[in-house]
Amino acid sequence: MKIKIDHSSPIPLHIQAEELLRKIIRQPQYQKGKNLPNEIELATKLTISRGTLRQAINKLVYEGLLVRKKGLGTKVNNIVSSKALNWLSFSQEMALRGIPIKNFELKISWVKPDEQIANFFEIKGNKKVLKLERLRGRSEGPFVYFVSYFHPRIGLTGDEDFKRPLYEILEKDYHVVANLSKEEISARSADKFIAGKLQLDQGSPILLRKRFVFDQVERPIEYNLGFYKADSFIYTIESRRE
Incomplete structure (x- = not known):
């Protein structure tokens, strides 16, 4: 799968990284439990800083799409969750x-x-x-x-x-x-x-x-x-x- 960040795009790098991560984690090997590449390797592949990548990963963790465990790495969260389409105060x-x-x-x-x-x-x-x-x-x-x-x-x-x-x-x-x-x-x-x-x-x-x-x-x-x-x-x- 070809993944690339467009550094000339007006879309913020972390938003681009989020969208690429969403595509990556839909691949069969990650759906079956394979860990994502470590942050250094993935940041290098995406040509972005680790901080930018971490921001994108954190977003998917909070959405419940990824789960991160210390010493074990980051992988797709296969627990099904539901969310409302709208929210009110x-x-x-x-x-x-x-x-x-x-x-x-x-x-x-x-x-x-x-x-x-x-x-x-x-x-x-x-x-x-x-x-x-x-x-x-x-x-x-x-x-x-x-x-x-x-x-x-x-x-x-x-x-x-x-x-x-x-x-x-x-x-x-x-x-x-x-x-x-x-x-x-x-x-x-x-x-x-x-x-x-x-x-x-x-x-x-x-x-x-x-x-x-x-x-x-x-x-x-x-x-x-x-x-x-x-x-x-x-x-x-x-x-x-x-």
């Missing part, structure tokens, strides 16, 4: 359901990101990011606890009025448009902290919704965790056969 979702929302807690802080968040943002772990915590629900009680981390590139100060819709703040105040969302949903038991927030018994079932949000040129802008009472959240997936 929490406020929009609740408005569509006709559910009035109450904010029980709102906390803003600056923190050093853990390794997973730093890797998602592609920043150093000693660079602080804005952390926004919100406990939200109906008038009778909370049903979701959100934790959001934002890329420093956006320019958020922490003085914003976060009672306003989040993506309205980003777009109107910072000209950052949230254009793409990728999500992971898993079931788990509430630990002591989350149980306290959601007014549950420790060990009660909850749903964890991870949301990775990107701007119009697919740069990461938000890493969001939502902890839902299990009986309060239904996720609908629409798939269309092409």
